[in-house]
Amino acid sequence: MNYEVIIGLEIHAQLATKTKAWCSCEISTKAFENTKVCPVCSAQPGALPVLNEKAVEYAISSALALNCKINPHSSFDRKNYFYPDLPKGFQITQFPSPIGTDGYISIKDSNGNEKKVGIERVQMEEDTGKSTHMAGASLINLNRCGTPLIEIVGKPDIRDAKEASEYYKKIQSILVYLGVSHGNMQEGNLRCDVNLSLRKKGDTKFGTRTEVKNLNSFKSVEKAIEHEIQRQAALLDSGKKVEQQTLLFNIDTGTTKVMRTKSNADDYRYFPEPDLLPLIVSEAQIKKLKENLPELPDAKIKRFMQQYSIPYYDADVLTSSKELAQYFETAAGAYKGEAKKASNWIMVELLKLINESGSDIAKSPVPALELANLLNFVLDDTISGKIAKDVMQKMYDERISAAKAIEKMGVKQISDTSALEEMIKKTLTEHAAEVDRYRKGEVKLYGFLVGQTMKNTKGQGNPKLINDILKKLLDG
Numbered sequence: 177m178n179y180e181v182i183i184g185l186e187i188h189a190q191l192a193t194k195t196k197a198w199c200s201c202e203i204s205t206k207a208f209e210n211t212k213v214c215p216v217c218s219a220q221p222g223a224l225p226v227l228n229e230k231a232v233e234y235a236i237s238s239a240l241a242l243n244c245k246i247n248p249h250s251s252f253d254r255k256n257y258f259y260p261d262l263p264k265g266f267q268i269t270q271f272p273s274p275i276g277t278d279g280y281i282s283i284k285d286s287n288g289n290e291k292k293v294g295i296e297r298v299q300m301e302e303d304t305g306k307s308t309h310m311a312g313a314s315l316i317n318l319n320r321c322g323t324p325l326i327e328i329v330g331k332p333d334i335r336d337a338k339e340a341s342e343y344y345k346k347i348q349s350i351l352v353y354l355g356v357s358h359g360n361m362q363e364g365n366l367r368c369d370v371n372l373s374l375r376k377k378g379d380t381k382f383g384t385r386t387e388v389k390n391l392n393s394f395k396s397v398e399k400a401i402e403h404e405i406q407r408q409a410a411l412l413d414s415g416k417k418v419e420q421q422t423l424l425f426n427i428d429t430g431t432t433k434v435m436r437t438k439s440n441a442d443d444y445r446y447f448p449e450p451d452l453l454p455l456i457v458s459e460a461q462i463k464k465l466k467e468n469l470p471e472l473p474d475a476k477i478k479r480f481m482q483q484y485s486i487p488y489y490d491a492d493v494l495t496s497s498k499e500l501a502q503y504f505e506t507a508a509g510a511y512k513g514e515a516k517k518a519s520n521w522i523m524v525e526l527l528k529l530i531n532e533s534g535s536d537i538a539k540s541p542v543p544a545l546e547l548a549n550l551l552n553f554v555l556d557d558t559i560s561g562k563i564a565k566d567v568m569q570k571m572y573d574e575r576i577s578a579a580k581a582i583e584k585m586g587v588k589q590i591s592d593t594s595a596l597e598e599m600i601k602k603t604l605t606e607h608a609a610e611v612d613r614y615r616k617g618e619v620k621l622y623g624f625l626v627g628q629t630m631k632n633t634k635g636q637g638n639p640k641l642i643n644d645i646l647k648k649l650l651d652g
């Protein structure tokens with residue numbers, strides 16, 4: 177391909193406040209339609225908005241975590257457009273002076289190198305209601321009206337689909353770590369628009385861009401980008417122009433369709449919101465929020481690598497969610513062996529069971545301390561490492577402790593030296609002929625004798641002890 181791909185993402189995140197941005201209505205996705213509304217969020221004449229302080233705190237914390245400068249003096253604006261799920265006829269947002277500007281996050285690019293992606297702005301705004309279209313009717317639910325959002329506008333620093341989804345994942349993870357958003361894409365807590373243009377390699381001027389709206393999974397972000405690159409490249413190759421359009425992506429067909437052509441900022445006739453005072457944030461407030469930021473994913477990755485001596489790959493997987501990171505720390509803390517072992521068991525065995533059963537780590541049938549117990553039983557030779565996987569399966573299926581599962585399965589390893597010695601002696605008597613041949617030089621029969629002993633112990637003999645004792649009896 178002769179083109180360079182220029183991508184910028186706009187991410188909308190619902191803030192997880194209890195109440196809405198400008199009124200005290202509860203935010204609830206489960207409430208009956210149109211029951212969480214009041215004169216303010218249903219836009220009755222004369223009703224006035226009052227800014228939710230918690231939403232401001234969440235927005236500032238997000239902007240700080242995204243390394244933005246906090247604007248001590250920001251303000252709200254009206255973005256005017258008509259849609260039935262927007263009863264005011266405008267959305268309250270921040271246009272010329274958003275709460276945060278000029279930030280960045282670090283991601284891994286397609287070659288695995290660290291890359292900074294710039295963040296142009298973080299602005300506070302509100303969500304709309306929800307329309308449901310059915311045969312012959314459209315239904316409006318205003319429960320979501322006025323839910324506080326932040327929009328995170330990324331700089332056009334992204335160059336391919338993989339980088340875009342890495343960036344999106346990182347933003348999601350940061351917001352969830354902060355506790356400011358649930359970050360659940362299926363429930364619409366987090367939505368993403370992709371801006372994409374192509375330019376000839378070496379050009380400095382940007383090409384005409386299109387915007388693909390409302391992508392609700394990492395996969396749909398990647399697929400939409402791949403499709404849009406192909407579509408724009410084909411247009412440019414055949415000498416045609418890319419039109420500035422807003423598009424909708426259909427993940428089932430893998431294609432986009434045009435929602436509207438040309439959407440310039442001017443169309444919205446932005447003007448200052450007269451019913452809300454400018455938002456003034458003091459240095460002291462910013463400092464306090466900064467000090468209260470939790471440990472964020474990048475810092476946690478670094479700490480995990482140092483504190484637990486695990487490689488980057490492990491630390492990256494284990495910090496991908498706050499719950500998983502917590503699970504690992506609890507398990508590694510209670511396990512008496514090396515943390516890398518706990519990491520392997522979580523990443524391979526546990527996550528496999530969790531993915532297969534469609535569960536999630538927070539509700540894992542095997543709690544972190546029980547996983548540690550299981551591994552400690554391997555460490556002190558109560559059970560063999562080989563049987564531990566079956567024990568784990570039983571613990572998971574029956575939601576029982578490691579000790580209980582071992583007892584129920586009868587797989588406790590025999591590490592009693594004198595008991596083992598008796599069993600080995602019995603084996604050697606049973607196979608006197610092979611013992612004789614072994615002693616005359618057929619050393620390969622050693623493996624056979626180990627196997628027979630194992631069989632006599634029903635697989636529960638401690639392999640190391642069997643080895644020691646058998647050698648002593650045969651060669652000593």
Ligand SMILES: [Zn+2]
Pocket residue numbers: 196199200201212213214215216217218322
């Ligand atoms: Zn309300």
